[in-house]
Amino acid sequence: MRRPPLPTVSDPLPAEFRAMLPALLGSRGRVDAARVERLRTRRALLSQSGTFVGHRRYERGDDLRHLDWAAYARTGELFTKRLQEEDRRAATVVVDLSPSMLAGTPPRRRGALQLAAVLGALMLARVDGVSVVAAGGGQQLARFAGVGQLPALLEHLATLPVSAPADGDPAQAAALVLQGEHLGRVHWVSDFAAPTGFAAPLAALRRRGIRVTGWLPTVVDDEAPAVGGFVRLLDPETGEELHVPIDEPLQRALAAELLRLQREQAQLFAQVGSSLWRWPVPSAGARLPDYLPIVTACSR
Amino acid sequence: MTLAHPEWLWALLALPLLWWLSRPPRPRRHLWTAHLAQWQAALSALRRRPPRGAPLRFLLLALALVAAALAAGGATLPGAPGPRRLLVLFDGSASMAARDADGRSAFERARARLRERLAAVPPHVAVTLLRLGGPMLRRYDAAARAGMDLGAPDGALVVDPGLLARELAAGGADADGDAPVLWTLTDGQGQRALPTVGALDTFPTVGANAALLDVRLDDRWPLPALRLTVEAVAFAPGAAPIELQALVEGAVVATAPQRRAAPSGQRETFVFELQRAPEGGALRVAVSLPDLAPDGDLLPADDAREVLLPPLPAPRIAVLGDQDAGPFVEVAAEALAEEVGGSVVPVDTGDEVGLLLVDGGVVAVPPGRARALTFGTDLDGRREPEPWQAPAGIDWAREHPLTRGLDLSELRVERAFHDLLPAGEAFLWADGPDGPTPLAVVVDGPQPSVHFAFRLRDANLPLLAAFPQLLRRAFVQSHGAAALPVWAGAPPPPGEQDLTAPATAPDRPLPPFGREDRELGGWLVLAGLCALALRAWVR
Structure with a gap:
């Protein structure tokens, strides 16, 4: 049976979405935690690298390389050295461009690119710069600084290609992140469809003291089958396919499996001391309330 | 394997269609998903497998189609070439009754x-059995294989088995060129040489044998005198003479056996002058070899014959003559009584008489139902007979039992009434205007009667020398079959008595037979059905 072509996302960042972004960035009053977040971001950035500015007590998950063993020898307690980073006000957005992101109704890739755009816009508006890491894309690492580069950021995201199946490896994305000079907090946008593949890269980032926030744009298919009847299932990542007559028992069994996947994804990020945010991809249009949860999550 | 209708192989072109039909259904919708692993896990949790092609099911379906096509095409396994007909020449002649030391006859051993x-001969071989000797019997297939109803050893070999085998082997091939296999079973007796073609099984029995060749009975019924002439022969190995004994016993006055030494194979004649018992009965004639043990005669079947003698009558002769009858009828009655040892009795005694002698007149005698001898007698009196004056050209039947050997050339008849004769077999006639006209007839029936068309006084018949004999024969004729001896069985066949020098030859086994073409239709249909049944269980 001939394989149908991969679904396409023609215009992931439409004009109405771009027009909605300034209103989203200006929603300070409705996002109470914006200032707090900015300060927390600064503190976090200061703790990454640079000039020594003080100590803080060791917390579980801190990079062991930053432990002050002299202080431990003097006091008998663990302290982590706080360093002032040269570019303290930066963040990194990792966008998953693998073919698996094309699945879903609406396509998860559109939600991922819009999510990256919102995150990038917030970073441009609230910190000094943002790095976009697109594993498998044409320009795999791009840096943007200042709100003035928001159009360039949006254009960069809109033109990112779909990576080859082998290029969407999480380890490769993590390696690209580590190559960057100004990292800041890493926001990893992906479907995390195979959680075990992310465990090692997240742990590597964690060992480097990089804090990672996972963003998972959810679609309807993540909770239950979107259709019924006799369906040909296709995996855009591997090309594997499965012919399945969908009935009610199978729907229940699949929902249980998807729930198990969600638990595995949450457990993955909990093990590395990070958080995973799920954001439902809007079905159509660009309404401001649909994107406010992103702002809220960034403020925490 | 060969096919009678190979055009049915075109049905195999349906195999691609079956392959296409056996493919699993195709979903009309497709869905891209990043959770294929979860779908597979859900199916596993429900112990389900996605629909997929089943090569084994298609293979079984294809097997059923191939089997059906081959069955419709008339698939057969070619058999092995070889003879398909067997002709058995079975010697059933009298010599096959000869018994060996175990007491079994050659006939029983041959059967x-x-x-x-034949139990080992393949069933497709057509078996025909010809019994030679005695009655010609033919048996086919199952009856031949079972050796059913072959009768008993009897008769002589009228056909030489060797010659017959050669003729059959030379011209017995059918339209397909398949020549029959010949198989001869014989004892070799009465043959110069055994068959040289085909298979051969011999059952020779060599030894002594005494046999009756012929028994002639000179019967003088109703007189008790009897002459028996016995022709016999004895065969024994060696050149020394052998003692041969002939014995007559039964319904005769006892007589001594006769013995004489005779060379082997020489015909001997024994004459017995006998006096039969008045009550009649069975008379047995037998020959034997008294110098040998009781079982020294290998073929006892040809040793004896038996004849059933009728009882002697009580010849009471009654006479009826009209007023014009002369003394001839009385004289004739007296002469007949003297000839047969009887007596003349009055008609009105009411006793049963052996013969009623009537000359002229009108007497109600039913022809063929009363022992009567009439001369010019009107049997019903319903018409006036027309006299035939001096019939000329008188002639008689030379071979008739009444007139055989008699001379009636001097017979002269002055007047005859041929209208008085009932319907019957004429043995005396004269030239009439319409050709030969009967002057005397015999009417057959339960009690045959003899009727002449003239009275005794109108002819010179009483004066002829043949008249007493004619009267006696008429008396015997009137008693019909009751006066005849009855022989039991047939005389021994010639050429079956000499058991001393049978023709011999080494036995030859039956050749291997061909194997029949084997029809595979039934097996193929069964295989196809099994494949379909198995396919119902395969998922």
Whole structure:
């Protein structure tokens, strides 16, 4: 049976979405935690690298390389050295461009690119710069600084290609992140469809003291089958396919499996001391309330 | 394997269609998903497998189609070439009754061998059995294989088995060129040489034998005198003479056996002058070899014959003559009584008489139902007979039992009434205006009667020398079959008595037979059905 072509996302960042972004960035009053977040971001950035500015007590998950063993020898307690980073006000957005992101109704890739755009816009508006890491894309690492580069950021995201199946490896994305000079907090946008593949890269980032926030744009298919009847299932990542007559028992069994996947994804990020945010991809249009949860999550 | 209708192989072109039909259904919708692993896990949790092609099911379906096509095409396994017909020449002649030391006759041993060998002959071989000797019997297939109803050893070999085998082997091939296999079972007696073609099984029995060749009975019924002439022969190995004894016993006055030494194979004649018992009965004539043991005669079947003698009558002769009858009828009655040893009795005694002698007149005698001898007698009196004056050209039947050997050339008849004769077999006639006209007839029936068309006084018949004999024969004729001796069985066949020098030859086994073409239709249909049944269980 001939394989149908991969679904396409023609215009992931439409004009109405771009027009909605300034209103989203200006929603300070409705996002109470914006200032707090900015300060927390600064503190976090200061703790990454640079000039020594003080100590803080060791917390579980801190990079062991930053432990002050002299202080431990003097006091008998663990302290982590706080360093002032040269570019303290930066963040990194990792966008998953693998073919698996094309699945879903609406396509998860559109939600991922819009999510990256919102995150990038917030970073441009609230910190000094943002790095976009697109594993498998044409320009795999791009840096943007200042709100003035928001159009360039949006254009960069809109033109990112779909990576080859082998290029969407999480380890490769993590390696690209580590190559960057100004990292800041890493926001990893992906479907995390195979959680075990992310465990090692997240742990590597964690060992480097990089804090990672996972963003998972959810679609309807993540909770239950979107259709019924006799369906040909296709995996855009591997090309594997499965012919399945969908009935009610199978729907229940699949929902249980998807729930198990969600638990595995949450457990993955909990093990590395990070958080995973799920954001439902809007079905159509660009309404401001649909994107406010992103702002809220960034403020925490 | 060969096919009678190979055009059915075109049905195999349906195999691609079956392959296409056996493919699993195709979903009309497709869905891209990043959770294929979860779908597979859900199916596993429900112990389900996605629909997929089943090569084994297609293979079984294809097997059923191939089997059906081959069955419709008339698939057969070619058999092995070889003879398909067997012709058995079975010697059933009288000499086959000769018994060996175990007491089994050659006939019984041959029939046992026949059943034993034919049981191993393939069923497709057409078996025909010809019994030679005695009655010609033919048996086919199952009856031949079972050796059923072959009768008993009897008769002589009128056909030389060797010659017959050669003729059959030379011209017995059918339209397909398949020549029959010949198999001869014989004892070799009465043959110069055994068959040289085909299979051969011999059952020779060599030894002594005494046999009756002929028994002639000179019967003088109703008189008790009897002459028996016995022709016999004895065969024994060696050149020394052998003692041969002939014995007559039964319904005769006892007589001594006769013995004489005779060379082997020489015909001997024994004459017995006998006096039969008045009550009649069975008379047995037998020959034997008294110098040998009781079982020294290998073929006892040809040793004896038996004849059933009728009882002697009580010849009471009654006479009826009209007023014009002369003394001839009385004289004739007296002469007949003297000839047959009887007496003349009055008509009105009411006793049963042996013969009623009537000359002229009108007497109600039913022809063929009363022992009567009439001369110019009106049997019903319903018409006035027309006299035939001096019939000329008188002639008689030379071979008739009444007139055989008699001379009636001097017979002269002055007047005859041929209208008085009932319907019957004429043995005396004269030239009439319409050709030969009967002057005397015999009417057959329960009690035959003899009727002449003239009275005794109108002819010179009483004066002829043949008249007393004619009267006696008429008396015997009137008693019909009751006066005749009855022989039991047939005389021994010639050429079956000499058991001393049978023709011999080494036995030859039956050749291997061909194997029949084997129809595979039934097996193929069964295989196809099994494949379909198995396919119902395969997922």
